[in-house]
Amino acid sequence: MTAATPMEMRDRRFGWMLTAPGLALLAAVVLFPILWAGTTSFFDYTLIMPGYDNFAGFGNYAKAAGDGEFLHAAWITVLFVLAVVSIQFAIGLLVALMLNDTERGKGVYYLILLCPLLINPVVVGLMWRMILHPTLGIVNWLLSTVGIEPVNWLGAPDMAFWTVVLVDIWHQVSFMVVLLLAGLSSLPAEPYEAARVDGASALQRFWHITLPMMKPVIAITLLIRMIFAIKTYDIIYIMTRGGPGTATDLISYFIYRRAFVSLDLGEACAMAAMLLIVIAGMTALLWRTMRTAQDD
Amino acid sequence: MASIELNSVSRIYGSGASAVHAVKGIDLKIEDGEFMIFLGPSGCGKSTTLRMIAGLEPVSGGDLLIDGARVNDVDPAERDLAIVFQNYALYPHMTVRANMAFGLKLRGLPRSEIDTRIADVARVLSVEPLLNRRPAQLSGGQRQRVALGRALVREPRAFLLDEPLSNLDAKLRSVMRTELVKLHRKLGTTMVHVTHDQVEAMTMGTRICIMRGGEIVQVGRPQEVYRNPADTFVAGFLATPPMNLFPGRLEARGDSLVLVAEGAEIPVPAATAPGWGGHAGREVIIGLRPEHLAEAPEGPAPAALQLSVETVEALGPETILNLRLGRNGPEIAARLPADGDWEAGQPVTLHADTARLHLFDPATTRSIPRGAAHAL
Ligand SMILES: Nc1ncnc2c1ncn2[C@@H]1O[C@H](COP(=O)(O)OP(=O)(O)O)[C@@H](O)[C@H]1O
Numbered sequence: 001m002t003a004a005t006p007m008e009m010r011d012r013r014f015g016w017m018l019t020a021p022g023l024a025l026l027a028a029v030v031l032f033p034i035l036w037a038g039t040t041s042f043f044d045y046t047l048i049m050p051g052y053d054n055f056a057g058f059g060n061y062a063k064a065a066g067d068g069e070f071l072h073a074a075w076i077t078v079l080f081v082l083a084v085v086s087i088q089f090a091i092g093l094l095v096a097l098m099l100n101d102t103e104r105g106k107g108v109y110y111l112i113l114l115c116p117l118l119i120n121p122v123v124v125g126l127m128w129r130m131i132l133h134p135t136l137g138i139v140n141w142l143l144s145t146v147g148i149e150p151v152n153w154l155g156a157p158d159m160a161f162w163t164v165v166l167v168d169i170w171h172q173v174s175f176m177v178v179l180l181l182a183g184l185s186s187l188p189a190e191p192y193e194a195a196r197v198d199g200a201s202a203l204q205r206f207w208h209i210t211l212p213m214m215k216p217v218i219a220i221t222l223l224i225r226m227i228f229a230i231k232t233y234d235i236i237y238i239m240t241r242g243g244p245g246t247a248t249d250l251i252s253y254f255i256y257r258r259a260f261v262s263l264d265l266g267e268a269c270a271m272a273a274m275l276l277i278v279i280a281g282m283t284a285l286l287w288r289t290m291r292t293a294q295d296d
Numbered sequence: 297m298a299s300i301e302l303n304s305v306s307r308i309y310g311s312g313a314s315a316v317h318a319v320k321g322i323d324l325k326i327e328d329g330e331f332m333i334f335l336g337p338s339g340c341g342k343s344t345t346l347r348m349i350a351g352l353e354p355v356s357g358g359d360l361l362i363d364g365a366r367v368n369d370v371d372p373a374e375r376d377l378a379i380v381f382q383n384y385a386l387y388p389h390m391t392v393r394a395n396m397a398f399g400l401k402l403r404g405l406p407r408s409e410i411d412t413r414i415a416d417v418a419r420v421l422s423v424e425p426l427l428n429r430r431p432a433q434l435s436g437g438q439r440q441r442v443a444l445g446r447a448l449v450r451e452p453r454a455f456l457l458d459e460p461l462s463n464l465d466a467k468l469r470s471v472m473r474t475e476l477v478k479l480h481r482k483l484g485t486t487m488v489h490v491t492h493d494q495v496e497a498m499t500m501g502t503r504i505c506i507m508r509g510g511e512i513v514q515v516g517r518p519q520e521v522y523r524n525p526a527d528t529f530v531a532g533f534l535a536t537p538p539m540n541l542f543p544g545r546l547e548a549r550g551d552s553l554v555l556v557a558e559g560a561e562i563p564v565p566a567a568t569a570p571g572w573g574g575h576a577g578r579e580v581i582i583g584l585r586p587e588h589l590a591e592a593p594e595g596p597a598p599a600a601l602q603l604s605v606e607t608v609e610a611l612g613p614e615t616i617l618n619l620r621l622g623r624n625g626p627e628i629a630a631r632l633p634a635d636g637d638w639e640a641g642q643p644v645t646l647h648a649d650t651a652r653l654h655l656f657d658p659a660t661t662r663s664i665p666r667g668a669a670h671a672l
């Protein structure tokens with residue numbers, strides 16, 4: 001690097017001037033809350049006795065790490081993320097592959113697929129709560145017409161977890177479809193023709209050509225979906241409030257309750273900070289994957 | 297080793313009003329071991345024909361036979377042909393070695409056999425140092441070699457090459473032309489090579505199949521096609537600069553035929569062209585190759601032409617003159633040795649070798665044969 005010329009200096013100053021308002025706004029609404037929460041996580045700060053009088057060091061973190069309920073919520077979240085992302089990926093890839101071979105009516109399919117994605121999660125939760133209502137819901141009524149006993153979708157602990165998983169899949173699967181389809185349709189056609197002449201069957205072409213060439217797109221799609229799934233909050237709040245018991249107590253909802261039901265803001269902030277670190281780590285991974293994908 | 301036969305093979309893209317008749321029922325027999333060139337301008341259906349042979353494009357009508365067996369509905373995998381694409385179509389995520397090994401692995405060849413074949417081909421094509429690289433790390437010429445190598449290791453019944461040299465620079469292209477010809481001589485495998493470059497066509501093939509608008513115009517050995525172009529299209533397509541074509545009238549004057557064109561009268565001894573006698577009094581298109589004009593009379597029946605120089609292209613080994621025939625006649629190119637000194641505007645006398653003149657029917661654009669006495 002050589003020393004900046006006066007002209008470059010002026011350009012740089014002008015650049016900062018242009019970005020300053022945006023940066024200030026970001027600092028106010030994003031950076032400040034994060035720093036505030038970060039600070040709070042090191043104090044015994046409750047909403048009953050708010051104040052920064054008792055410095056706790058890593059006390060809140062240690063408490064959270066030893067808190068069985070918190071660990072349970074973390075475990076439920078891991079299960080939820082694995083279930084949701086893997087099933088969505090399987091369905092998403094299948095649908096994307098089919099759509100990629102479709103010539104006619106692609107736009108219509110797209111539109112239908114995008115509908116759930118465009119609905120607000122709160123609305124999705126309310127909608128499915130009504131659809132799955134044990135006595136008034138249409139699903140149980142339909143089941144009854146073919147002689148199946150009514151299912152207590154959100155009332156039974158095991159069932160509730162899978163119901164939430166299913167609703168989230170319904171809501172977000174199109175996201176996978178859209179990203180994977182974009183990846184598929186940008187694959188070059190020539191290697192497929194070369195592979196056909198080389199003697200590869202459709203399955204072999206999928207395995208040896210499509211999957212390897214899609215690897216960066218798949219990695220990015222999975223990571224983005226995982227990051228979003230970890231943060232799932234709205235549909236839990238609307239549909240189960242973490243219940244029955246703690247069967248659907250996802251970590252975001254758990255932290256919310258620790259802060260605004262138990263009013264222990266210090267500990268909630270420590271938990272949030274830990275969640276943030278996990279997500280930041282995944283984002284870094286995502287960033288690296290995208291960079292290496294570009295280099296290839 | 298394979299012969300390839302096309303019996304009124306056609307290919308129609310789309311349907312209804314928007315249908316594109318890309319190949320219009322062509323007949324062609326490519327013999328076993330031949331180096332056949334498909335030559336023609338862009339969009340004439342060369343690639344489509346090649347892709348139908350490969351099985352990448354369905355045949356809309358007619359029969360496609362390989363070694364006498366109808367293969368219209370046979371999967372490309374089972375045709376045992378190899379194709380080299382214009383853009384190489386390497387597998388981007390595989391190393392050069394894996395690119396070459398892919399087809400062999402799918403066919404279940406043993407590991408040792410695969411390794412030997414790749415080593416042999418890599419040596420022939422000098423791609424040994426590249427075997428562990430990815431296509432993205434190769435230059436255009438190297439990719440081209442790898443694509444060729446991937447076809448070679450397969451040891452297929454025939455090679456199909458779709459303009460494999462068109463993305464190379466001029467020097468590399470001429471090197472690869474020679475390499476391909478050598479390879480063909482060594483392997484003796486049938487090759488079908490698509491190109492729009494007439495130099496490739498003239499220098500590489502055992503036969504040229506010239507196509508236009510989805511039809512075959514002429515098939516023959518390069519010299520044959522060069523000497524006896526079937527119509528004005530072939531005459532104007534082959535060689536640079538191509539044959540001069542200009543309108544004129546064929547007249548009979550006593551024992552002699554005379555071609556009357558704007559700016560010149562060219563006598564042609566009737567005995568040298570018995571086939572033309574019957575066309576006396578008709579309008580014709582006169583075809584005269586630039587290389588058949590010379591400063592000194594040549595051949596059994598030379599005819600002097602008065603011309604004026606318009607532009608001079610000194611190419612080094614030879615000079616191309618663009619000339620005006622007579623005062624306002626057509627523009628004509630002449631290919632002369634480099635040792636002359638010409639200037640624009642200068643009048644010159646050149647001698648046409650009338651024994652090598654061609655006539656074409658203006659209505660059909662087909663060649664009017666000279667007849668038997670052409671043995672000059
Ligand atoms: N997939 C396609 N759909 C519609 N028309 C096509 C398609 N491929 C080629 N064509 C048309 O068929 C004709 C022949 O194409 P092609 O065989 O690629 O020509 P060439 O290889 O001689 O340049 C062209 O008019 C082209 O526009």
Ligand SMILES: [Mg+2]
Binds near residue numbers: 339342344
């Ligand atoms: Mg082509």
